[in-house]
Amino acid sequence: MRLILTGSGASRGKALGRARLEQPSRYLVDETPLDHAEVADELERLDAALTIALAELRALRDKLDGPLAREVAEFIDAHSLILQDPEFVRGLHDLIGKGHYRASAALKLQRDSLVAVFEAMDDAYLRSRREDIEHVIGRVQGALARESSVEERKLASRVxxxxxxxxxxxxxxxxxxxxxxxxxxxxxxxxLSHSAILARSMRLPMVVGAHDALSHLRDGDLVLVDGDSGEVIVHPTAQDLAGYRQWQREMAQQDKRLSRLRTAETRTLDGMPIQLNANAELASDVAQARACGASGIGLYRTEFLFLQRRDPPGEEEQFLAYRDVVLGMGGLPATIRTLDLGADKVDGAGLALRDEPNPALGVRGVRLSLRTPQLMYTQLRAILRATAYGPVRVLVPMISCIEEIHTVRRMLGECAQELRGQGHAIADHVELGAMIEVPAAAIALPSMIQHLDFVSIGTNDLVQYTLAVDRNNDELGTLYDPLHPAVLKLLAHVITVGRRAGRPVTLCGEMAGETRHTALLLALGLTSFSMHPGLILEVREVVNALDRRELRRHAPPLLRARGRQDIDDALARLPQPRHPGDEA
Structure with a gap:
């Protein structure tokens, strides 16, 4: 019987396949108490399973190559450390030796105990670390199960x-x-998990938070995954399958059409060149940006280097990562954003910061960096050293006042002077920019713009701060509206201030990669976008089919709008390119 499960789309696209269930709880747990004479053998079974699990991780690490190798290796190393943790192993031994639990039951108890500790934490990021425990316990349980089942399913070998x-x-x-x-x-x-980040980079459709999936699905069930809508259709009907086949045909036509745009210019019908930059955090994102003809890296997120570790990365590690980004762009500019973490994630990055009742409005972004100056100096030094390999711009998040800009520029100058004194080759001038994501920064931009070389608009945060709406709160989803009149006025204001001051303005939030917003943003005067590299060709196709001068004439009605209906009416009058597939 057809069933629809709902969750959140974490990676775009659709997939049709047979379900294969894989979770720690699927392993049979023998809760029969051990006799005293069985304890030694059971301890031996456990140690053998731990050895097998560790060997599997090492073998997996040895096989890694390509752009994702370094990032993925960090997660493998973290799981290997858990398996070798003396307290973790001692706890299992005690459950077997003193409690007379069998190995599978001991693993389950250890899992339940550790997961309960993580779930009780207030910090959302630390709570998410329970996943590491789940993965490690599941791997050891699998090693135990293989003793009696040589034919155990190997999910990775199936198509x-x-x-x-x-x-x-x-x-x-x-x-x-x-x-x-x-x-x-x-x-x-x-x-926002690391797995979701990788799935998006690898273009694997993913739905998360489908709470009923494990209780309603069985191995072999036919499922249709929609990473755009967040729906999972179990036992799809003929009509569902027909829709999926139609989607496949449309995607094939689109891919063929878009592939011809890889080396094309991005230019409106009236000849205005438009910059399409890429947001990146993985080496694979940089490679994809080059392959799609990106104008540069408009936003390189450095947070990925800081997460899932006990200590912050040092200068050398950061330098090597930033250098690889710059080299990967082959002379095109790379905009590197300084650390954008807050109290919701900072502890997981090996930093000490007290809990905050509202992390979104607390010590995050540049506020955190300036409170931990050594962290900032280390990062700025690493970024400056990377400027020897190509053009680099420094972007500072969460700016709210001019004093923060002055402080960062001073620190940048101190680092540059120190590095030159130590014999490092760095660029003569490095551009400094601010993320405009706090309404105060947008409003005060006229008084700050002369102290900046460029600005980048972060619409994800700008929308939630302007509208006082938590974008992660499902109950407020309808209120999180990037087309709210107040948001559009702020966007137009920032773009206009930048143009009059001769400072480049780039929009790097989710709006930049959504083709339904492209005409609107061009109408407001935007000429530089930054988005996930996988979206560049779609946006290029739309830009190349629009007349910017004609769109600009439609800006006044948009900015005079008093409510969403006025906005919708004005948008309906905007010239739009024919949507891919409209001619079919």
């Missing part, structure tokens, strides 16, 4: 399957995709 699980380790995604995994459905997880 045409959709993984259904509680969570999935980032380290598992690469080999799974290489062996034909089509999509993922997770009962837990977040659209």
């Amino acid at each position: 045409g399957e959709v993984l259904v699980s509680d969570t999935v380790a980032p380290a598992e995604l690469v080999p799974l995709a290489e062996h034909g995994l089509l999509g993922l459905v997770l009962s837990a997880g977040s659209t």
Whole structure:
């Protein structure tokens, strides 16, 4: 019987395949108490399973290559450390030796105990670390189960399957995709998790938060995963399948059409050149940006280097990462954003910061960097050293006042002077820009713009701060509206201030990559976008089919709008290109 499960789309696209359930709880747990004479053998079984699990992780690490190798290796190393943690192993031994639990039951108890500790934490990021425990325990349980089942399913070797699980380790995604995994459905997880980040980079459709998936799905069930809508259709009907086949045909036509735009210019019908930059955080994003003809990296997120670790990365590690980004762009500019973490994630980055009742309005972005100056100096030094390999711009997040700009510029100058004194080759001038994501920064921009070389608009935060709407709160979803009249007025204001001052303005929020907003943003005067590299060709196709001068004439009605109906009426009058597939 057809069933629709709902979650959140974490990676775009659709996938049709047979469900393959994979979660720690699927392993049989023998709760029969051990006799005293069985304890030694059971301890031996456990140690053998731990050895096998560790060997599997090492073998997986040895097989890694390509652009994702370094990032994925970090997750594998983290899981290996758990397996070798003396307290973790001692706890299991005590459960078997003193409690007379069998190995599978001891693993389950250890899992439940550790997961309960993580779930009790207030910090959202630390709560998400329970996934590491789930993955490690599941791997050891699997090693135990293989003793009695040589034919255990090997998910990665199958083609045409959709993984259904509680969570999935980032380290598992690469080999799974290489062996034909089509999509993922997770009962837990977040659209901001590391696995979701990798799935988007690898173009694997993913739905997270499908809470009923494990209880309603069985191995072999046919499922249709929609990473755009966040829906999972179990036992799809003929009509569902026909819609999927139509989507496949449209995607094939689109891919063929868009592939011809890889080396094309991005220029409106009236001849205005438009910059399409890429947002990036992985080496694969940089490679994809080059392949799609990006104008440069408009936003390189450095947070990925800081997460899932006990200590912040040092200068050398950061320098090597930034250098690789610059080299990967082959002379095109790379905009590197300084650390954008807050109290919701900072502890997981090896930094100490007290809990905050409202992290979104607390010590985050540049506020955190300036409160931990050594952290900022280290990052700025690493970024400056990378300027020897190509053009680099420094972007500072969460700016709200001119004093922050002055402080960062001073620190940048101190680092440059120090590096030159130490014999490092760095660029003569490095541009400094501010993220405009706080309404105060947008409003006060006329008094700050002369102290900046460029600005970037972060619409994701600008919308939520302007409208006082938490974008992660499902109950407020309808209120989170990037087309609210107040938001459009702020966008137009920032773009106009930048143009009059001769400072480049780039929009790097989610709006930049949504083709339904392209005409609107051009009408407001935007000439530089930054988005996920996988969206560049779609946006280029739309830009090349629009007349910017004609669009600009429609800006006044948009900015005079008093409500959403006025906005919709004005948008309806905007010239739009023929949507891909309209001619069919």
